[in-house]
Amino acid sequence: MAKRWRLLPHDMGRVEHLMRQSRLPAVVAQVLIRRGVFQSEDVQRFLESRLTMLRDPEDLPGVPAAADQIHQAILDRKSIVIYGDYDADGITGTAILFNGLKLLGADVSYFVPNRLEDGYGLNCDSLRKLATRGKQMVISVDCGIASPDEADLCKELGLELIVTDHHQFGERLPDATLVHPRLPGSHYPFAGLCGAGVAFKLAWSVCQRACGAKKVTERLRSYLMQSLAVAAIGTVADVVPMLDENRILVHHGLRSLLSNPSIGMRELLKMTKLDQKSALSSEDIAFMLAPRLNATGRLGQAQLGVELLTTDNPVRAAALAEYIDGLNGSRQTLERSVYLAADKQAKDEFDPEQDPALVLSGVDWHKGVIGVVAGRIAEKYGRPTIILSLDGAAGKPAVGSARSGGMVDLHAMLGECNEHLITYGGHAAAAGVSLDESSLDRFREAFCEAVSQNVPSDYQAEINIDAEASFSQWNLETVKQVEMLEPFGDSNPRPIFCASGVSLKEPARKMGGGDRHLTVNLVQHNSAMRAVAFGAGQWCEELNALNAPIDVAYRPVINEFRGYRKVEIQIVDWRPAGQRVSD
The missing domain is CATH 2.40.50.460 (OB fold (Dihydrolipoamide Acetyltransferase, E2P))
Structure with a gap:
């Protein structure tokens, strides 16, 4: 399209003022003004991104209580499991907490649900299995804030639950210890942290508890600096705002990724030839590293992504990096196949240049790649897009991924059509849905109507x-x-x-x-x-x-x-x- x-537009007076104040070249001053940076002190903060600018982890809502609880669980030798999401953000956040707690001597393991079998977030069957295996504490990463029923089950099972997340709340908060930058009643100044960023802050605070001081030991400091690289991958992969603390995490994480990578990351850098670069950029993460970690989750093997980031065995790390690189190749093939079929359907059965939104579906379209395909179709046609995978078996729901293309608040749009859905969740730019196949046409009509009420009929995507x-x-x-x-x-x-x-x-x-x-x-x-x-x-x-x-x-x-x-x-x-x- x-x-x-x-x-x-540019205010040349402001540009010239900033050039004089900060001695910046015109092109940089011009772009900074467009980013809302007007004064020399703001320029310094934006460009330098000093590590000392990170806020005290104790300020993040819920961290003090969670850190106390985890520290005590380590002392009591409780069996702890990190329950992470299966995307790159969840994988990296899980690795950060697992590595930190293991370093502190915790009895800790990790669990990542299978995207294709367990679905997103805390899962009741999985929680029951963990309780049966003797786990006593569950720490969620990048999920759980919209899982009050699962939190209630944890109470019944005798599992202590700590939820660390950054996603939208449901109608009821879980009855658990919650760590989230936007907890009701809190006033944390930056709401844009991703799941890995939240996990990093919590790990930092637990390390301080273990040391009994703000300043941690050299061994723990080395771990935290290495964790910056892992948090940077999650931050870039989750497409959260590259502002404030996220800029600091990524700025220093990129340096750490090249100068002091973990054993597994070193092998992945070799596999992608990024180890040959003199400096890394956020795009190197976005286009080379994050897709490979995401491929493990998309193809139902996210635990291998966590293992790559946590193993201390060089031989195992090399084998994992090679296997994950192969998984990414398989993911690309599946993605292209679904994309071609979805694009053909959009052109043959609908009018992508005129319809307010696109809801496309196919039998056995791989659930692990439909989100990426939805994003590509939304970008191509400038329309909110939902890609649904139909099971083909009677009674099984269709599962879909939605992308807004930057045009509407998807979560709000789906809320207007929720009578046609079994479940939905996500945020303004990306969401997931499930529905009965028999409701598909009614849902498509309702969703397109909701979008048309919120997007002008003559809307045209802009650059x-x-x-x-x-x-x-x-x-x-x-x-x-x-x-x-x-x-x-x-x-x-x-x-x-x-x-x-x-x-x-x-x-x-x-x-x-x-x-x-x-x-x-x-x-x-x-x-x-x-x-x-x-x-x-x-x-x-x-x-x-x-x-x-x-x-x-x-x-x-x-x-x-x-x-x-x-x-x-x-x-x-x-x-x-x-x-x-x-x-």
Whole structure:
């Protein structure tokens, strides 16, 4: 679907003031103003992200009580189990707590539900099994805040339950010890921590309990610094706002990931060739590391992801990294198969350019990849999208994943249609649903109606352009200036620029598994630039057939290969030259 290009307005007076105050280059000052950073003291806080800026873990709602409870359980030799979610955020948070409690001498194990069999969150059958095996304390990671019935069961089973989470509350809070940045009645200043970030704060506090002081021993400090790298992966993977404490966690976690990785992470870095880079970026996590950890959960083997992050056996770590890399390849094949089928259904049976939303379904579409596919379809057509996997067996519910594409609050939209659903949960950008297959058509109609009431009929997805910039403006130094704004992510995206009157120096080519991506050499006013477009292989034929100049929206990046560094661009969008950029 064609997107509207919108050039973001700039207050040049403010830009010049910030340049004078902070001695920043114009391009960095301009983008910082767009990020809401106006004063020199704010610039320092944003760019430096000092570790000392992390808030005391005791300030996080629920941490003091939970840390006391865990510390006492360690002293009493209670059998503790970390019950994590199966995505990269849950996997990393589980590993952080398991490693920390093990280091403190706890009788600790971990359990991660099977996505395909157990479903999301605390599971009554699993809790009963854990109680039968003699577990006495359950600490949830990245789940549990919307599980009051499961918390009641823990009471019946004699299980102490500590819930650590960051998701939306249900109608009733669990009767348990709760750790959550947005607990009712609390006033924690940053609500954007992910599950791994919450787990890190709790682990930090438990370490302080064990030492009887704010300052921990060198051994525990080393563990916490290594855990920053693990928390950074969870933070980037969960697409939480890259602001405030998340920037600090990721900024320092990226450094720790390269300088002091765990045994398992070292092997995964080798497998992805990231160990050859001089510095890592948040995009290295987003596109290389997080998908591999997520693949373990998507294919029902999340426990292997936790094991990779917790093993102290180099041989086992190498075998796990290789196996997980293979799982990711399988995940990519499954994802492409479901994507092609869903995209065909969208075009053959619906009108993706006009319908307010898309609800697509297929028998045995793999439940582990439907969320990724929903995101890709939502991005392609600029429409909220739900992908449902139908079981095909009588009486079994359809299970679906939804993505908003940034257009609506999904959780609110699903609430308006909940009479057609068995269950639903999630947040504004992503959600999960289950429903009887017989209700599918009624649900689709109700969901599309709810979206249409909240999105204008002439809605068109937009690309926000930070500035116009010709190819000749970019060299290693200017791109380094832009990268001062790292780590990039939600609420602090890598800046997008546009260039007009660009020509293809030679025909575009597809690349990557399944020809998913595109590479092309472009030229503008005698300045040549290699460009890639990830996930946009379908542009190839159209670009090559156009035989006319184009305009491109792009992100400048530094590509590092075998020690050689050069500037390239990542194409975000393109169109025939000469169209107006709105403001």
